[in-house]
Amino acid sequence: MQRYKHVYGPVLSRRLGRSLGVDILPFKTCSYDCVYCLLGRTKTHTMELAEYVSRDAVLDELERKLAEDRPDAISFAGSGEPTLNSALGEIIAGIKKMTDVPVVVFTNSSLLWKPEVRDNLAQADIISPSMDAVVAQTLQRVNRPCEGLDCETIYRGLQQFCHEFRGRIWLEILLAAGINDSQSDIEALTKAVQGLENLECVQLNTVVRPPAEKYVGAVSRERLEAIRAQLPGNVQIIASFFGDKGGGHGKKTVTADEIRDLVERHPSTLEGIAEGLDVEVERIRPTVEQLVGDGVLAANECEGKTFYVVTNPS
Ligand code: SF4
Numbered sequence: 001m002q003r004y005k006h007v008y009g010p011v012l013s014r015r016l017g018r019s020l021g022v023d024i025l026p027f028k029t030c031s032y033d034c035v036y037c038l039l040g041r042t043k044t045h046t047m048e049l050a051e052y053v054s055r056d057a058v059l060d061e062l063e064r065k066l067a068e069d070r071p072d073a074i075s076f077a078g079s080g081e082p083t084l085n086s087a088l089g090e091i092i093a094g095i096k097k098m099t100d101v102p103v104v105v106f107t108n109s110s111l112l113w114k115p116e117v118r119d120n121l122a123q124a125d126i127i128s129p130s131m132d133a134v135v136a137q138t139l140q141r142v143n144r145p146c147e148g149l150d151c152e153t154i155y156r157g158l159q160q161f162c163h164e165f166r167g168r169i170w171l172e173i174l175l176a177a178g179i180n181d182s183q184s185d186i187e188a189l190t191k192a193v194q195g196l197e198n199l200e201c202v203q204l205n206t207v208v209r210p211p212a213e214k215y216v217g218a219v220s221r222e223r224l225e226a227i228r229a230q231l232p233g234n235v236q237i238i239a240s241f242f243g244d245k246g247g248g249h250g251k252k253t254v255t256a257d258e259i260r261d262l263v264e265r266h267p268s269t270l271e272g273i274a275e276g277l278d279v280e281v282e283r284i285r286p287t288v289e290q291l292v293g294d295g296v297l298a299a300n301e302c303e304g305k306t307f308y309v310v311t312n313p314s
Contacts, residue, residue: 109131127161210309
């Protein structure tokens with residue numbers, strides 16, 4: 001079986017169902033270096049747009065993958081901030097010629113002030129921009145933006161994007177205990193949400209996977225409920241552990257490469273890997289254990305669950 005370099009999963013998502021991941025960046029290339037990032041610390045901290053991964057390479061793989069499987073969504077996420085790839089708009093246009101599966105882009109919002117980034121996103125069906133902080137000091141504490149990015153510019157870009165975009169917008173706010181969840185931060189976020197047009201919903205999240213920095217932890221369910229009541233609009237709490245359903249049902253053979261490729265972009269529990277790849281847990285357990293034994297994967301604890309991560313990302 002030919003290996004995929006830019007397409008992984010599908011990953012099971014409560015919001016999107018079985019979502020095929022598309023990764024259009026070298027590992028951990030991002031304009032942010034979030035303290036909660038499940039991929040660890042940023043390696044290439046940049047706000048420069050470039051065709052980091054070629055459009056044709058991504059579209060070739062997608063064509064092959066979509067001939068094998070029909071996911072519920074195709075989502076851009078993975079190794080960093082997808083809007084850094086200058087070919088994103090052309091890749092989305094190429095997908096639209098292949099399939100009617102909805103295209104979703106998860107973005108940290110930091111580059112939406114650039115008109116070419118807003119243009120590149122225009123043909124997507126759903127955009128999930130994040131906004132974890134609107135106070136400069138808090139932004140530094142939680143997202144650690146690269147030099148040249150400031151809080152005000154980022155928020156104005158997000159406002160402009162929400163004003164222009166014709167698809168669905170799911171705003172995500174991730175809160176980490178003691179980092180960006182103070183009452184004054186929540187008040188500032190509340191005002192900022194009020195200033196954004198066309199939001200279908202606001203999704204509140206917290207730290208549920210192993211974070212980049214060990215001192216970062218989850219906000220309690222009660223606190224999230226209280227914050228939910230304070231924020232305007234349709235606010236949902238999406239923080240949850242995937243893998244609670246106990247895996248998929250398929251009996252196909254899953255290769256070690258498929259497991260490694262999924263876990264590299266999306267640290268997961270055993271059940272989460274099995275659900276995403278739609279296979280029974282027991283069919284992947286020996287391969288995962290072998291990968292841990294060989295030092296390819298490591299097992300990390302987070303909020304009482306064991307997550308598998310790649311020890312040496314490519
Ligand atoms: S969480 Fe997203 S935006 Fe933050 S550093 Fe990781 S990849 Fe970048």
